[in-house]
Structure formats: structure tokens, C-alpha cells
Amino acid sequence: METVEETAHRARAWFDDRVPKRLDTESRSGKPWSVAIFTDTSHDDEVRLLDEARAWLQAKWDNRLAGLDWSEEFGGHGLTRAHADAVSAVEAEYDVPHHDLLPITTRLVAPMLRLLGTDEQRATFVGPLARSELVxxxxxxxxxxxxxxxxxxxxxxxxxxxxxxxxxxxxxxxxxxxxxxxxxxxxxxxxxxxxxxxxxxxxxxxxxxxxxxxxxxxxxxxxxxxxxxxxxxxxxxxxxxxxxGGWKVATTMLGFERDASGDDTTLGGSWIQVLALAEAMGRTGDPSVRPMLADAYTRHVLAKVDVARDLSARLRGTPRGPEGSMRKLQWVEGMVQISETVAQILGPRLVADTGEPETYLWHEHVLGALGYRIAGGSNEIQRGIIAERILGLPSGPRADRGIPFKDIPTA
Missing domain, CATH: 2.40.110.10 (Butyryl-CoA Dehydrogenase, subunit A, domain 2)
Known part of the structure; x- marks a missing residue:
């Protein structure tokens, strides 16, 4: 069987031949990527982007760079989660086609059906969903x-x-x-x-x-x-x-969602792009900006530590539990903190595209970041899970506990 290191080396060579690298944190070489959290594209462009992302994923499957930890029953390659994680870590360095519908399909619905679907549903849908042939x-x-x-x-x-x-x-x-x-x-x-x-x-x-x-x-x-x-x-x-039994289906999918929510720590921009912005605007020495940059850098480093910790837990076979809620909360708060930092750096320049270097249309990040306080389970829900399942605090009062749905007051 191919080793994890061999898989990572093969992935890097394959990506090098096909897509540009993202902006690198240390060398600052590569391509800056969009800081937008929610895209502003036409319907036709969105369809084109989805088609590109699907074609990219299917090409990875065909070249043994996706579906590595899926069984051959579903068209996978029968390797381990460590192999799949190694490819994901390499891919994060590249500017690859992406569409938000694909993670829902491939990382939430497909694995849920693999666990809970009938034999006929598993045979009909799981493989095509995992490859994004169906979305x-x-x-x-x-x-x-x-x-x-x-x-x-x-x-x-x-x-x-x-x-x-x-x-x-x-x-x-x-x-x-x-x-x-x-x-x-x-x-x-x-x-x-x-x-x-x-x-x-x-x-x-x-x-x-x-x-x-x-x-x-x-x-x-x-x-x-x-x-x-x-x-x-x-x-x-x-x-x-x-x-x-729909609540079991829902919690299974939400478990996958919270397991994946904090994986892409670069969505909507990165620490190095914030630093590049501060340097371009001449604000790195500003006493109102420096503490915010320090906070952004600290979050950046801690996010990398969390990714390494979670990878280590997966390699030990430890499933992610309520820690997924903590990761999601940390991830969202990091995006919001970046918004506050770039707003402080740009000031009035935030409201329009001035065309100045390194500005990257940061208003698209600021407008979108708050949405993730709700998406994937609101921050309040995540804090409740953390309080009850990690800190062991009692659950809050619930007026609907033990009451048939038809008798729950609606006003």
C-alpha cells in the first residue's frame, strides 16, 4: 500500500502541473485569493464555477487523490483517513476550483447516506454523491x-x-x-x-x-x-x-458539518493578506492597528495548532465530539476579528474598490463574516453545546420539554 508520504508527494506533483499556488505565508509567493466569504457572481458564472469544481473533484477521484478513505464498494480506494488528510493539507496550498454546494454533497449527505441509507439508496446515490456526479x-x-x-x-x-x-x-x-x-x-x-x-x-x-x-x-x-x-x-x-427518525439523520449530518466547519481556516482571506494590507497602507506601526495584527497572528497560529491536534486525534482513531463546536466558534470569531482589523486599517477605503494594491475588495469579507455566526449552527448554539458537553454545566430551561408538538405555544 502506498505510504502517506508517497501520497502527499504524488499529490503535490499532480497539483503543481494543474493549478497555481496560493499566496504562501512565509515567502509571499503565489497567487492572492479572494477574501470574499460569499461570492458575488452571475448565475451563469456560478454554474461555470460549479462545473469546474465538480470536474476538479472527479479528476482527483480518477487519479487516486479523492475518495482515498472510501471503500471500493463506493468507488473509493480503500486507503486511510491519514492519506486523505495528507492530500487535503497539500491541496490547501493551491488555488483550486471550489463551490459551496460540493462540501454539502460530498462531506455531509454522502457519508450520512452511507451510514443511514437503505441498501438500494447506498447503491444508487452514495458513490455519485461522493464524486459530485449528483449534487x-x-x-x-x-x-x-x-x-x-x-x-x-x-x-x-x-x-x-x-x-x-x-x-x-x-x-x-x-x-x-x-x-x-x-x-x-x-x-x-x-x-x-x-x-x-x-x-x-x-x-x-x-x-x-x-x-x-x-x-x-x-x-x-x-x-x-x-x-x-x-x-x-x-x-x-x-x-x-x-x-x-429524521432527528437522527439531522444530528448525523450536523455532526459531519461541525467536524468540517473549521477545517478551511483560510476562507475569506488569511493572516498574511491582512499583514500585506497593513504594510501597503503604511499602518504596521500604528498603535491602534498593531494590537489587532498581533491578535490576528495569534489566532492564525492557534488555528494551525488546532488543525494539527485534530489530525493527531483522527490518526489515533478518536472521533471529534463537542470539540467541533469549539472549532467552529473559534473559526468564526477569527473571521470577525479579521473584519475588525481590516476595517480599522482601511477606514473610508473599505466602502469602495479603490484599486489600490493589497486591498482585495475587503468589504466583501466584512459583509460576509457575520453570516457565519449563524451558518452551520449559530454561535449561541455552539456555546450551549460547549457549556453542557465540555464544561458539564446544566442545560437551560425548556418550556417545550415532554410536550407534544401540537401543544407547544407558537406565539
Whole structure:
């Protein structure tokens, strides 16, 4: 079997032949990458970007640089997580095609179905999802059920033929306008407590009654969507897990999401780009800026330590537990701190693209950073998990504990 070192060497040679390097922290050589957290692109450009990202991932699979720790049953290569981590570490040095819909598909939905899907679902969907031949959005949040996801009200009603009729509304569904499927949570029973009455479905988004409407963000793009469901008829073969077992599906996917949330510590810009900005603006000696730069650098170093610690834990076979919430919180707070630093450095220059070197349209970072205080589980939810599961503090009072969903007050 190929060693981890051999895999990393092969990956670096393959990437060198195909994509440019990102800006390097030590030498500052390479290509600066966008500091935007949410992209501002046209629909056609977004489709093109998604196609490029899918082609890139599939090329990696074909060249034994993706799917390394997936079994041959799903088209993988039967190696170890250490091999996959080694390739990811090398790839982080390069400016590769990326689209937000792919991690949802390949790192959340595919592994969840591998664990919880039926034999037929695993055979039909897992391999194509892992390779992004199929792409899938996440249809969880609702206008009144975001942080309190178990309060969702989209209804799934069992039909006489064994199928389902689904009606309701989802929101903040990243990439749904480009996806072929959506992993949907719906309430199938209102006579039990709210966590017990939810059922999950793999919904083809071309099904009659599904209406996907992109939402324009203040950053200019339309990453997110509202999804309206009006008497959507769905065969029971698309149900994932047991009837009433949707919360298990949700927590499994959210576990994968929190495990991955802090992995890309360069999303939306890096410490070296902040430093380059401060130098270009002549602010490195400014007493109002220097402490902020020190804080940004400290977070940068600690993030690298966390990545190394988590890698070591994975190599020991230790699954990430509630520490995933801590990583996500640290990651988001780091992005917000970068926003505060560049706002202090740029001042009025932040509000417009002046074309000056190193400015990199930093307003796109500032406008987008706050969104991740909500995305992937709000900061408040993460702090609650940390308090209860790491610090051992008692949970807060819950007025809906033990009450059937239909009896929970809605006002």
C-alpha cells in the first residue's frame, strides 16, 4: 500500500502541473485569493464555477487523490483517513476550483447516506454523491426554525398508496438552485415531542410542487434560497431512515458539518493578506492597528495548532465530539476579528474598490463574516453545546420539554 508520504508527494506533483499556488505565508509567493466569504457572481458564472469544481473533484477521484478513505464498494480506494488528510493539507496550498454546494454533497449527505441509507439508496446515490456526479442541497432551516431546528413545521403527510405529500417552506438553502436533490426534514407526526416527529427525505428538486427562489444578499450574490413545497408527492423509497427518525439523520449530518466547519481556516482571506494590507497602507506601526495584527497572528497560529491536534486525534482513531463546536466558534470569531482589523486599517477605503494594491475588495469579507455566526449552527448554539458537553454545566430551561408538538405555544 502506498505510504502517506508517497501520497502527499504524488499529490503535490499532480497539483503543481494543474493549478497555481496560493499566496504562501512565509515567502509571499503565489497567487492572492479572494477574501470574499460569499461570492458575488452571475448565475451563469456560478454554474461555470460549479462545473469546474465538480470536474476538479472527479479528476482527483480518477487519479487516486479523492475518495482515498472510501471503500471500493463506493468507488473509493480503500486507503486511510491519514492519506486523505495528507492530500487535503497539500491541496490547501493551491488555488483550486471550489463551490459551496460540493462540501454539502460530498462531506455531509454522502457519508450520512452511507451510514443511514437503505441498501438500494447506498447503491444508487452514495458513490455519485461522493464524486459530485449528483449534487444535493440541505433543506433544514425554516423561517421560524433555524437555531431551534426541531421546531420545523414543514408537513409530511402519509398517503393511502404509501407515499407522502409534503408542504411547507425552507430557507437559507445554499446552492439549491443548482442542485438535483435536497436532503429534506419534515414533520410527520405532531402528536409526539418535537424531536420525535420528524422524517427525512432525499427530494428530487425537479418534482412538481417544488419552487426554488434565490435570495439576494447584501454582498450582491445569491448563494442562498427559499424553497417552497406545495403538495409535493414523493414515493416512500426516497425516505431516509425510519419514519420519525429524521432527528437522527439531522444530528448525523450536523455532526459531519461541525467536524468540517473549521477545517478551511483560510476562507475569506488569511493572516498574511491582512499583514500585506497593513504594510501597503503604511499602518504596521500604528498603535491602534498593531494590537489587532498581533491578535490576528495569534489566532492564525492557534488555528494551525488546532488543525494539527485534530489530525493527531483522527490518526489515533478518536472521533471529534463537542470539540467541533469549539472549532467552529473559534473559526468564526477569527473571521470577525479579521473584519475588525481590516476595517480599522482601511477606514473610508473599505466602502469602495479603490484599486489600490493589497486591498482585495475587503468589504466583501466584512459583509460576509457575520453570516457565519449563524451558518452551520449559530454561535449561541455552539456555546450551549460547549457549556453542557465540555464544561458539564446544566442545560437551560425548556418550556417545550415532554410536550407534544401540537401543544407547544407558537406565539
Amino acid at each position: 444535493c442541497a440541505q433543506l433544514f432551516s425554516e423561517p421560524a426554525a433555524g437555531s431551534d431546528l426541531a421546531g420545523l413545521t414543514t408537513r409530511a403527510t402519509r398517503l393511502d398508496d404509501g407515499g407522502w405529500s409534503i408542504s411547507g417552506q425552507k430557507v437559507w438553502s445554499s446552492g439549491a438552485q443548482f442542485a438535483g436533490y435536497g436532503l429534506l426534514l419534515a414533520r410527520s407526526d405532531v402528536d409526539v415531542v418535537k424531536h420525535a416527529g420528524i422524517t427525512a427525505f432525499l427530494l428530487p428538486l425537479e418534482t412538481p410542487g417544488v419552487d426554488v427562489r434565490p435570495l439576494r444578499q447584501m454582498t450582491g450574490g445569491s448563494c442562498f434560497n427559499e424553497v417552497f413545497l406545495d403538495d409535493v408527492r414523493l414515493s416512500d423509497e426516497y425516505r431516509v431512515g425510519e419514519v420519525g
